[in-house]
Amino acid sequence: MVERIAIIGAGPSGMAQLRAFEAAREGGAEIPEIVCFEKQSDWGGQWNYSWRTGIDQHGEPVHSSMYRNLWSNGPKEALEFADYSFDEHFGKPISSYPPRAVLWDYIAGRVEASDVRRFVRFNTIVRWTRETEDGFTVASENLTSGDTVTEQFDRIIVASGHFSFPNVPDFEGLENFTGEVMHAHDFRGAERLEGKRVLMIGASYSAEDIGMQAHKMGAELVTLSYRSHAMGFDWPDGVEELPLAIGFDGNRVTFRDGSVREVDAVVLCTGYLHKYPFLPDSLALSSPNNLYPDGLYKGTVWQQNPHLFYVGAQDQWFTFNMFDAQAWFVRDVILGRIELPDAEERAADIRHWLAEYAALPDHDSEVVYQANYIRDLIERTDYPMFDLDEVVRIFQAWQQDKQVDIARYRDKTYPSVMTGTMAAVHHTPWLEEMDDSIERYLTPVGHPASSSEHRDPRPGAHSARAKTLPRSGLVGRDGAAARV
Secondary structure, three states: OOOOEEEEEOOOHHHHHHHHHHHHHOOOOOEEEEEEEEEOOOOOOHHHOOOOOOEEEOOOEEOOOOOOEOOOOOOOOHEEEEOOOOHHHHHHOOOOEEEEHHHHHHHHHHOOOOHHHEEOOOOEEEEEEEOOOEEEEEEEOOOOOEEEEEEEEEEEOOOOOOOOOHHHHOOHHHHOOEEEEEEEEEEOOOOOOOOEEEEEEEOOOHHHHHHHHHHHOOOOEEEEEOOOOOOOOOOOOOEEEOOOOEEEOOEEEEOOOOEEEOOEEEOOOOOOOOOOOOOOOOOOOOOOOOOOOOOOOOOOOOOOOOOEOOOOOOOOOHHHHHHHHHOOOOHHOEEEEEEEOOOOHHHHHHHHHHHHHOOOOOHHHHHHHHHHHHHHHHOOOEEEEEOOOHHHHHHHHHHHHHOOOOOHHHHHOOEEEOOEEEEOOOOHHHHHHOOOHHHHOOOOOOHHOOOOOOOOOOOOOOOOOOOOOOOOOOOOOOOOOOOO
């Protein structure tokens, strides 16, 4: 009998898994029956931007934490697919730091070149899962019709991500704060912060990027508040770092070092929780956001039940191509091309990777560690090997670029590890670019739409809206428009 496989989620991880099975089918392999459950109306996960926050139109928690003005905060050369280059998709060099719509177009383009969409049930949420003697029972609901279906599957691949359930700490007096409070998960754009004094609580990528977005959009003052260590960049005028906020009194905030600031808005950049409400405790990963969650053999196989897999569950330096490496490995386990060792040997392998992780001294070594992890997976499959050491060098250069100029590092360019193509310089420096549409981004230099007369989304701005260009030559998306 043909096995039935459930993939939960059609974001970048689920899309990688679909592509992995399709690549095997194209190579002549017989693949299992696949059902991919996706609660949103289209694939792309976090990259499938929605204006909605809190609860969606079906009364379900909004999945995406994406905001309008997001540009890649890491070089695209570090996340490029080994089997589908940016050159192949766009037909020309583009910059190293594209906006969200461009990256969404890229990841969707690869899977839309095949017929894997037929495997996906959109607007369908998995309600619960139960282990059985011969697999799993999965109950799902079509959010449009309200119909509920209970089915049997031999294996489950969890590809739902772990950046959707916000970690929301409390702070003394915050209930009486007179301004606006939101978690980064609900942040949708910095235009509303123009002229305001903004407090970012957190010292990682969300705080850094949303803080700089607020500065770019004209915030009067951006204060970043750290718990343990300051990010320590050479911040531009109007951006500062202070120790942790310890108390609120109206719009006055007191910090651990005794500093006091008056603020108009607070953004909690305090991270996310591993949360899988559709799984029982016996199957649900419970871990801090780290590079090697305990309980997963090769970072993918659930130790307590090796018929359950996770893709994209770790903290990420690498993203899209790491999801590919994991998806190809999971696929080959399911197809019988890779034989899993017994439980004791798997546990020893997990301990080995955890011990190496615990000994890492700095961020540079973390990048090398994750590169070695990806190499270990790729060497076991037929996924195209690429120069992981060169990607490490790009990451290290990226970190140095940020130290030199946090406001302008996105103007740097790198060569593709896959094709050697040098990235193009975007026609407008990031700090001055107020229109992040794919049409403007791909506009040739010298076209009227690439002049200074373009759309400025900030309240009160009076720039002319950029002329849009037809989408000819781009991969379509059925009518629809990390460290990334």
